[in-house]
Amino acid sequence: xxxxxxxxxxxxxxxxxxxxxxxxxxxxxxxxxxxxxxxxxxxxxxxxxxxxxxxxxxxxxxxxxxxxxxxxxxxxxxxxxxxxxxxxxxxxxxxxxxxxxxxxxxxxxxxxxxxxxxxxxxxxxxxxxxxxxxxxxxxxxxxxxxxxxxxxxxxxxxxxxxxxxxxxxxxxxxxxxxxxxxxxxxxxxxxxxxxxxxxxxxxxxxxxxxxxxxxxxxxxxxxxxxxxxxxxxxxxxxxxxxxxxxxxxxxxxxxxxxxxxxxxxxxxxxxxxxxxxxxxxxxxxxxxxxxxxxxxxxxxxxxxxxxxxxxxxxxxxxxxxxxxxxxxxxxxxxxxxxxxxxxxxxxxxxxxxxxxxxxxxxxxxxxxxxxxxxxxxxxxxxxxxxxxxxxxxxxxxxxxxxxxxxxxxxxxxxxxxxxxxxxxxxxxxxxxxxxxxxxxxxxxxxxxxxxxxxxxxxxxxxxxxxxxxxxxxxxxxxxxxxxxxxxxxxxxxxxxxxxxxxxxxxxxxxxxxxxxxxxxxxxxxxxxxxxxxxxxxxxxxxxxxxxxxxxxxxxxxxxxxxxxxxxxxxxxxxxxxxxxxxxxxxxxxxxxxxxxxxxxxxxx
Amino acid sequence: xxxxxxxxxxxxxxxxxxxxxxxxxxxxxxxxxxxxxxxxxxxxxxxxxxxxxxxxxxxxxxxxxxxxxxxxxxxxxxxxxxxxxxxxxxxxxxxxxxxxxxxxxxxxxxxxxxxxxxxxxxxxxxxxxxxxxxxxxxxxxxxxxxxxxxxxxxxxxxxxxxxxxxxxxxxxxxxxxxxxxxxxxxxxxxxxxxxxxxxxxxxxxxxxxxxxxxxxxxxxxxxxxxxxxxxxxxxxxxxxxxxxx
Numbered sequence: 001x002x003x004x005x006x007x008x009x010x011x012x013x014x015x016x017x018x019x020x021x022x023x024x025x026x027x028x029x030x031x032x033x034x035x036x037x038x039x040x041x042x043x044x045x046x047x048x049x050x051x052x053x054x055x056x057x058x059x060x061x062x063x064x065x066x067x068x069x070x071x072x073x074x075x076x077x078x079x080x081x082x083x084x085x086x087x088x089x090x091x092x093x094x095x096x097x098x099x100x101x102x103x104x105x106x107x108x109x110x111x112x113x114x115x116x117x118x119x120x121x122x123x124x125x126x127x128x129x130x131x132x133x134x135x136x137x138x139x140x141x142x143x144x145x146x147x148x149x150x151x152x153x154x155x156x157x158x159x160x161x162x163x164x165x166x167x168x169x170x171x172x173x174x175x176x177x178x179x180x181x182x183x184x185x186x187x188x189x190x191x192x193x194x195x196x197x198x199x200x201x202x203x204x205x206x207x208x209x210x211x212x213x214x215x216x217x218x219x220x221x222x223x224x225x226x227x228x229x230x231x232x233x234x235x236x237x238x239x240x241x242x243x244x245x246x247x248x249x250x251x252x253x254x255x256x257x258x259x260x261x262x263x264x265x266x267x268x269x270x271x272x273x274x275x276x277x278x279x280x281x282x283x284x285x286x287x288x289x290x291x292x293x294x295x296x297x298x299x300x301x302x303x304x305x306x307x308x309x310x311x312x313x314x315x316x317x318x319x320x321x322x323x324x325x326x327x328x329x330x331x332x333x334x335x336x337x338x339x340x341x342x343x344x345x346x347x348x349x350x351x352x353x354x355x356x357x358x359x360x361x362x363x364x365x366x367x368x369x370x371x372x373x374x375x376x377x378x379x380x381x382x383x384x385x386x387x388x389x390x391x392x393x394x395x396x397x398x399x400x401x402x403x404x405x406x407x408x409x410x411x412x413x414x415x416x417x418x419x420x421x422x423x424x425x426x427x428x429x430x431x432x433x434x435x436x437x438x439x440x441x442x443x444x445x446x447x448x449x450x451x452x453x454x455x456x457x458x459x460x461x462x463x464x465x466x467x468x469x470x471x472x473x474x475x476x477x478x479x480x481x482x483x484x485x486x487x488x489x490x491x492x493x494x495x496x497x498x499x500x501x502x503x504x505x506x507x508x509x510x511x512x513x514x515x516x517x518x519x520x521x522x523x524x525x526x527x528x529x530x531x532x533x534x535x536x537x538x539x540x541x542x543x544x545x546x547x548x549x550x551x552x553x554x555x556x557x558x559x560x561x562x563x564x565x566x567x568x569x570x571x572x573x574x575x576x577x578x579x580x581x582x583x584x585x586x587x588x589x590x591x592x593x594x595x596x597x598x599x600x601x602x603x604x
Numbered sequence: 605x606x607x608x609x610x611x612x613x614x615x616x617x618x619x620x621x622x623x624x625x626x627x628x629x630x631x632x633x634x635x636x637x638x639x640x641x642x643x644x645x646x647x648x649x650x651x652x653x654x655x656x657x658x659x660x661x662x663x664x665x666x667x668x669x670x671x672x673x674x675x676x677x678x679x680x681x682x683x684x685x686x687x688x689x690x691x692x693x694x695x696x697x698x699x700x701x702x703x704x705x706x707x708x709x710x711x712x713x714x715x716x717x718x719x720x721x722x723x724x725x726x727x728x729x730x731x732x733x734x735x736x737x738x739x740x741x742x743x744x745x746x747x748x749x750x751x752x753x754x755x756x757x758x759x760x761x762x763x764x765x766x767x768x769x770x771x772x773x774x775x776x777x778x779x780x781x782x783x784x785x786x787x788x789x790x791x792x793x794x795x796x797x798x799x800x801x802x803x804x805x806x807x808x809x810x811x812x813x814x815x816x817x818x819x820x821x822x823x824x825x826x827x828x829x830x831x832x833x834x835x836x837x838x839x840x841x842x843x844x845x846x847x848x849x
Contacts, residue, residue, distance in 0.1 A: 233715025238771040286667055295698060302667055344667075376630065386674035386688065387656035390640055391710055397632050443632045446639055482635035484709075485720040485816075487643035489636030 031072025035157045036111020039081035039102075046082070047089060049425055052367050052409045059086040077106030081115060088123050091364025093322045095119055108148065111161045113141035114168070120320070121172055126328040126362035126371060130320045131172055132266050138172070139194035141165045146190050163520045169193075170521070170563055174571035176262050176270075177202030177600025178564075184264070186569025197265040200570075202600030204258040210592040211251045211581060214278065218475050220540035221451065223248050223549040224499045225477045230288040232496045240290050245548055247301055249583055251590050252283030260314065260602060269317030272602070274334065278308040287344045306340035310354065314602065325363035332356040336379065350382040367408045375400040375438075390484055391445030402436035429461035429516075446482040446489070449497075451475070457505070465514060469507035476500040476544075499545030508535040513560070525566025532559045536579070548585050555579030555592070573598040644720035648849040650687030651706050651737075654719050655820040657690065659705025662824075663697040670694050670702050678842060682740045682802045685845035694839045696827040703824035706846070707764065708817070714766020714773035718818035724849070731781065731813035734848050737761040737792070737821060740802045744840040754797035755839060757825045761807045761848075763791035764819035777819055779812045790814065798841070809848075821846050 046058040062083050067076045084098035099116035106112065117137035120130040145162050148154045166187045176198065179185035183196035211219040226248050230240050256279070260272040282303040291299040312334030320326050334354045342348045355378045362371040381394035408430050415424045435456040442449040457471025479497035482489040513531040521527055534557040542550050557577030564570045575596040582589050636642070645654055657672060664670035671693040678689035694702045708719040723732035743755045766773030780787040794807040825839055 233773065234709070234711035237713065237715060237769060237773055289665065291667075292665065378630075386672070387658070387710055388652065388654050388708070390638070390654075391656060393638055395632060397630070399631060439631065441632050443638075446635050448632055448635060480635055482639050482642075484639050484642060485644065485717065489639035489642040491635045 028070065028076075029072040030106075031074035031076075033153075033155065034074045034078050034106075034109075035155070036078070036081065036109055036115070036161065037157060039078050039085065039111070039115065042078075042082045043085040043089075046086060050410075051425065052090065055086060055367075056090060059083065059090060059092075062086065073105045074109075077102045077109065077112060080105060081112050084119070085115060088119050089367060091367050091369070093364075095123075096322075108144060108153070110141040110144035110148065110158065110165070113137045113144060114161055114165055117141065117165075117168060121168060123364075124320060124322075124326055125318050126326040127360040127373065128316070128318050128328055129172060130318045130326060132269065132317070133320055134168070134172060135194060135266055138165050138169050139188070139191050142188060142193075143191035160520075167521050170565070170569050170571075173198070173200075173264075173569070174561075174563070175202070175600050175602070176200040176264060176570075177260075178570040179568045186563070186565055194266055197263060197268075200262045200264070200600065202258075202260050202262065202598075202602070204596070204598040204601060205256070206258075206594065206596040207253070207255040208592070208594035209251050209253050210579070210594055211249065211590055212592075213280075214254065214256050218453070218473075218501070218503060218540070220501050220503070220542070220549045220551060221475050221477050221499065224501070224542070224546055225449070225497070226285065226288070227546055227548065228497050228499060230290065232494075235288045236290050241298055243298070244290055244301065246586050246588060248285075249549065249586065249588055249590065250283060250303070251592055252303070253281040254283070255279055258602060260600075262600075269315065272314040272316075274310070274312055274314050274332070274602070276308075276310045278306075280306045280340075284340050284346075285343075286346060304340050304346040306338065308336065308338040308341075310334045310336050312354070322363070325361045327362075328358075328360040330358040330360075342384070352380045352382050354379050369406040369408065371402075371404045371406070373400075373402040373404070373436075381443075387445075393443055393445050395443040397441045397443075398439070400436065400438035402434060404432055404434040407431040407433070427463050429463060429467075430459075431461070432459040434458070446484060447494070448480050449477070450480065451477050459507075465511040467507075467509035467511075469505070469509070471505045473503040473505070474500065474543075475503060500543040501550075502541045502543055504539045504541075506537045508537075509533070515561075521563075521565055523565075525564070527563040527565040528560070529563060529571075530559070530561040533557075534559055534577075536577075549583055550585050551581055551583040553579050553581040570599050571601075573601060644722045646722045647724045648734075648847060649721075651739075651820045651846040651848060652688035655706035655708045656710035657704045657706045658710040659707050659713065659819070659822070660702070661705065661822075662699040662702040662826075663694065664702040664704060665699075666697055668695070669697045670704070672704065678844065679742055679744070679802070681844055682804070685740065687844075687846055689844040690842065692823075692839075692841045692843070694825060694841070695833070696831045696836050696838075697833045700829060700831055701824060701826035703758075703822055705760075705764070705819045705822040707819050712764075712775075712818060713769045714764055714775045714818060716818075717775050718764075718777065718816035719820075720816050721814055721848075723814060725810070727811070727813055729781075733810060733812050733814060735808075735810045737807040737809060737846065737848050738804065739821070739846040740804055740844045741796065741798050741823075742800055742802050742842045743798045744842070745800055746837060747839050747841070748800050750837045750839075754799045755825065755841070756795060756797045757823050757841060758793060758795045759805060759807060760819070760822040760824070761792045761809055762789075762817060762819055763793075763822065765789060775818060777817055779814055781813055790817070802842075802844070820848065 047055050067079050080098050080102035084095045084102060087095035087098060102112045117134045120134035124130050142165060145158055148158060169188050170186050177200045180199045180201060183193040184198040206214060227245055230236055258276045260274040263271045282305060284304050284306045286302040286304050291302055293299040314332045316330035318326055318328045336354050337351050339349045340346050357376050360371060360373045362369060377398040379396035381396055383392040383394050410425045410427045412423050413426045414421055415426060438453040440451040453473055453475050455471055455473040459469040461467045477499050479494040480491055481494055482491055510533045512533055513528055515530045536555045538553045540551050555577055559575050561571060561573050577594050579592040581592060660670055673691040675688050677691050681689055709716055723734040725733045727733055747755055762777035765776040777790040778787040779790040792807045792809045794805060796805050
């Protein structure tokens with residue numbers, strides 16, 4: 001390389017830098033006021049009826065270049081917003097950066113804060129929105145709306161932005177129940193709600209007459225385990241009568257209330273003081289020896305009541321730690337007080353601690369989302385104060401893992417259009433695939449009653465009004481025990497207590513009121529958000545052990561949700577359902593119903 | 605004397621959190637580790653350390669007729685008493701008798717082998733025996749008032765015979781001097797009239813080679829045939845300090 005060229009090149013670089021400097025120094029105009037929904041319109045134009053690859057192409061076109069160097073700030077902001085929304089749709093982690101840049105280009109515009117907030121309340125998150133981050137942007141939007149109003153720059157479209165922000169915050173807080181403090185209550189006023197704490201009250205009441213308990217335990221497995229235990233060498237030492245086997249199937253009246261007072265604050269997350277009361281009327285078998293009448297003739301089971309009360313603390317918060325994932329940390333420490341659970345001791349009261357942790361991890365893989373959930377629950381059940389010490393130990397361990405893959409890409413599906421069936425690209429609300437396993441182990445001294453579930457399923461949420469769910473669950477129950485006479489306490493299986501079954505679950509859901517069709521708030525005291533008609537069908541088929549409790553169950557349920565927008569905005573979830581269950585090997589039919597009323601909610 | 609270790613390791617809130625992060629670990633401890641004293645019971649032992657009073661008999665089979673209370677509401681314990689103390693409140697019903705067996709494993713009427721034991725008395729040829737089953741027993745004042753001469757109660761060691769169960773079960777309390785053909789049923793009894801003072805009672809089981817026992821102890825009490833359920837006062841029996849020695 002010649003010396004002259006090097007000098008010329010250096011000079012050109014200096015000149016170039018100088019020219020660039022001059023160009024950068026030239027003021028860029030703020031530009032015209034742009035309706036932020038221009039961003040939404042361009043985004044929809046770039047995604048409508050397109051495959052994800054085509055959406056990616058649209059994004060690439062908009063990224064290179066992002067904007068011309070002399071384009072005014074307001075135009076840049078709108079273009080950056082479109083890019084950010086496309087990236088959010090494609091699952092790109094850069095979406096938040098581009099939303100931030102859009103806001104920095106046009107910091108007065110509240111619409112971009114709304115869209116940025118939607119990234120964390122609608123796209124990101126793990127088993128729940130990244131609430132605190134979404135909250136940051138929604139309250140900034142309110143602050144900017146107030147500033148525009150004060151400056152006389154509040155346009156008609158800002159009223160729509162404001163209504164959407166209120167609706168988004170309403171949905172964001174929907175689990176919290178009734179606000180007891182004003183700042184975050186609907187309709188939220190200004191930025192004060194961001195830092196202010198909220199104290200809210202959630203109350204849930206459920207009543208049912210059902211073979212299934214409120215924890216949705218598998219009733220075929222429960223009944224089969226009870227039968228096997230009653231027939232085991234430590235009880236009847238042989239088969240029990242058909243009448244007793246028939247009467248194991250029962251649908252006692254159950255009622256339950258779950259209440260919590262939630263303290264929510266942006267820097268803290270959500271801390272709940274929880275209380276629950278669960279009562280079952282004459283549903284627990286007093287003892288599994290076949291009962292006799294006082295005159296010595298065979299009798300019926302004696303059923304007793306059970307009551308379980310729990311009180312304690314829950315904590316939950318979603319942390320965005322991209323580029324890794326979003327993680328939800330949820331945990332609970334509760335004191336349990338229960339009566340009626342111990343065989344032969346219907347008045348025996350147990351008090352113990354329950355510890356539970358439920359972390360979830362979620363991240364996008366392209367436009368699709370993967371979520372991994374774990375549950376660990378330990379109940380330090382009170383050791384029984386009698387009997388030989390080896391048989392005194394009690395405890396319950398629940399461990400579960402669930403993997404979900406949510407397919408959010410538009411699918412090419414058969415569809416009738418203009419009277420003809422054809423294959424069309426159809427946006428959906430998601431096609432979900434999940435698989436998981438759960439262990440539920442009860443310790444009874446040197447025995448362990450082990451229940452395992454292995455399941456896989458899919459849920460298709462159509463763009464229209466129908467959703468479909470199909471799941472298969474392989475459920476087992478077994479008992480292992482130690483031989484106390486063996487110097488090493490060897491473990492063995494109690495073959496008399498093993499069973500397995502397969503449950504097929506299908507769910508058809510029809511949206512009567514579609515929340516997506518009601519983006520804003522209707523202005524009345526009650527704002528109906530959702531109503532679904534649900535047809536649940538289950539079929540339990542025995543595999544190992546007695547098949548006596550095979551059954552088919554069909555029901556109809558109505559799920560609904562509305563907001564009390566006329567009184568601070570709590571969300572209400574009334575649910576009512578009826579099921580008919582037929583145990584065909586017993587020729588026993590059971591009619592079941594349940595009613596649930598919720599104001600806010602915890603776990604559903 | 606064999607006795608269970610006093611403490612067990614238990615999970616805490618911290619371990620629950622760590623377990624959730626470790627995903628699927630932290631299940632229940634394996635069954636073998638939960639046996640406090642695995643293998644044969646050697647030498648003297650408190651019956652309550654290895655046997656459970658789960659074998660309710662007679663009227664006791666019906667809910668509400670026989671209430672067993674452990675380590676609470678006991679009579680003031682005899683000096684140097686060990687093991688659990690018990691109170692039994694028996695309300696007469698149609699059978700007019702009731703009783704309770706302390707068995708191993710709990711609720712077994714011969715479905716499983718008994719607890720392996722090695723007695724303190726060496727009988728030679730690898731055989732061991734115990735001398736006696738001793739315990740203290742009494743009734744409350746109301747029971748004595750209803751039975752002015754005292755309440756007669758029969759006490760038993762051994763006596764479980766699975767072949768008599770319905771359906772028959774494979775195991776029984778027996779004493780063997782050699783192979784299976786040398787085995788004879790093992791059952792020893794001692795009837796005593798109880799009053800409100802503790803009585804130290806002994807059931808002689810000496811010179812009885814034993815390698816295992818299902819029913820380590822039992823009591824049986826009865827009402828006269830004329831007793832009217834619901835009208836006749838209950839019997840309250842206290843039993844404490846049951847030892848094989």
